[in-house]
Amino acid sequence: MVKRNRYSKEFKTEVLREVREVGNAVPVAKKHGISVGLIYRWGKQSEHKAWEQASDEAKKIAEYLPSPKEFRELEEENGRLKSILGEKDLEIAIYQDLLKNRQPGFPKK
Template sequence: MRVTKNQYSDEFKEQIIKECQETGNVALVARRHEIATTTIHTWLKKQRQRGSVKPLPKAKEERYKAMEKQLKEVSTENDRLKRLLAEKELQLAILKDLMNCKNPR
């Protein structure tokens, strides 16, 4: 998957980031793929800042389109997480009510 000695494809970077998130262990993933942990941490930092490891295009118009797309994706994910949180809060409230009942049957 390497392009050159010090350059990796965006797909490879995203695969490594996903693997790190699944395992929760950057050092293990770095050893498995023979990549420096600092490199992976840099990718993780960029992914957190930009929402992607892919750099934004240089052209202004393309850059705006890419940013709009990222904003839409983040907004959609945020809405999904808000709904999930509301469901969990409702479940927690129901469980608390059941605990306070003397005979929940």
């Protein structure tokens, strides 16, 4: 039977901090002699605990779903903003084209 190691909360926190700093769990796992899967499991458990400890207000914000009326309004606003963005892109393209094709008599800045 394989001996199971118990790791302290401080050790787990330190390992997860190192993974965030390095950006890769593999070298941290090798450094500490533990499996990468174990580190990922600790990370998921820590995220789950953070979610459980979050306030009800924070959970409401994270789980916000607009009503059908709000959703339609958001879609309409999104359409208007996309239209404005398209117009601005067209203006920029026109100005860039004018700059490329300007008369030789006008000095460049």
